Amino acid sequence: MQICPSKLRIRQETAQLRAAGKTIGLVPTMGFLHDGHLQLMRRAAQSADAVVATIFVNPTQFGPNEDLDRYPRDLDRDLALLRAEGVAAVFTPTPEEMYLPGADAVVDVPSLSGILQGAVRPGHFQGVATVVSKLFNITQPDVAVFGEKDYQQLALIRKMVRDLDIPVRILGHPTAREADGLAMSSRNVRLSPAQRAAAPILNAALIQAQQHPLSSAEAYVAQISQYLAEEPLCDIKSVEICDSEDLSPLSGPLRRSAVILLAVAFGDVLLIDQRVIDPGKDSS
Numbered sequence: 001m002q003i004c005p006s007k008l009r010i011r012q013e014t015a016q017l018r019a020a021g022k023t024i025g026l027v028p029t030m031g032f033l034h035d036g037h038l039q040l041m042r043r044a045a046q047s048a049d050a051v052v053a054t055i056f057v058n059p060t061q062f063g064p065n066e067d068l069d070r071y072p073r074d075l076d077r078d079l080a081l082l083r084a085e086g087v088a089a090v091f092t093p094t095p096e097e098m099y100l101p102g103a104d105a106v107v108d109v110p111s112l113s114g115i116l117q118g119a120v121r122p123g124h125f126q127g128v129a130t131v132v133s134k135l136f137n138i139t140q141p142d143v144a145v146f147g148e149k150d151y152q153q154l155a156l157i158r159k160m161v162r163d164l165d166i167p168v169r170i171l172g173h174p175t176a177r178e179a180d181g182l183a184m185s186s187r188n189v190r191l192s193p194a195q196r197a198a199a200p201i202l203n204a205a206l207i208q209a210q211q212h213p214l215s216s217a218e219a220y221v222a223q224i225s226q227y228l229a230e231e232p233l234c235d236i237k238s239v240e241i242c243d244s245e246d247l248s249p250l251s252g253p254l255r256r257s258a259v260i261l262l263a264v265a266f267g268d269v270l271l272i273d274q275r276v277i278d279p280g281k282d283s284s
């Protein structure tokens with residue numbers, strides 16, 4: 001596996017792969033890899049000849065009071081995991097390598113970046129769109145794989161690629177879960193034992209909603225909020241139900257595919273989870 005800390009090195013590696021006739025599957029990450037990330041690598045390997053990963057904790061997607069400094073990091077372990085997965089090359093830039101002095105060009109998808117999580121994390125999705133478009137420009141992948149857990153991020157990246165005609169196929173991969181249902185996240189290690197024991201309630205609330213269809217969007221939100229509120233460690237940030245494609249807010253009876261989006265803090269650790277519900281299909 002080629003470890004490429006500079007743009008020049010990863011460009012050389014990807015150019016060599018393309019020259020050898022190989023298609024490239026990109027998996028962008030912020031490191032501290034877990035099994036969910038490794039599933040994304042395997043999905044990329046099924047969809048392209050060579051997998052290229054990136055590890056970069058992107059400062060522009062963290063707000064001033066967010067956990068940039070506390071975001072967990074372990075590059076040596078990450079590299080060993082990627083090597084074992086047969087990843088061809090990994091891009092590991094520093095912020096200074098990624099952003100040249102004075103860089104202020106940004107990419108934004110305003111219809112999706114200011115709503116839902118974007119409304120409570122101003123600038124976050126502009127930071128994501130900008131770094132992901134830079135990663136696409138640097139590595140020029142044929143396909144790129146992202147987790148469905150970050151549902152709004154995936155919708156925004158799909159729209160960015162569509163609106164800007166970026167020649168890459170975006171694949172979403174189902175959320176990987178721990179045995180007790182907690183969605184895998186690099187942030188889970190920051191939960192205290194009590195918070196970790198309580199955190200699977202997000203998935204439990206989503207399962208309950210999926211299995212017991214209700215008459216309206218408002219009824220889902222009320223029922224899930226009540227379910228979560230029974231856990232004293234849950235600090236509910238948002239419970240939203242939206243159109244599963246354009247993320248527009250839904251009200252009244254559900255007549256089309258909807259996504260429930262949860263954001264819940266345990267202390268200073270923000271967890272998100274989601275579930276798509278299809279009226280008429282989901283009741284098992």
Ligand code: PAF
Nearest residue numbers: 028029030058128131150
């Ligand atoms: O989902 C993440 O880990 C990040 O938002 C991403 C896509 C790697 C961009 O920094």
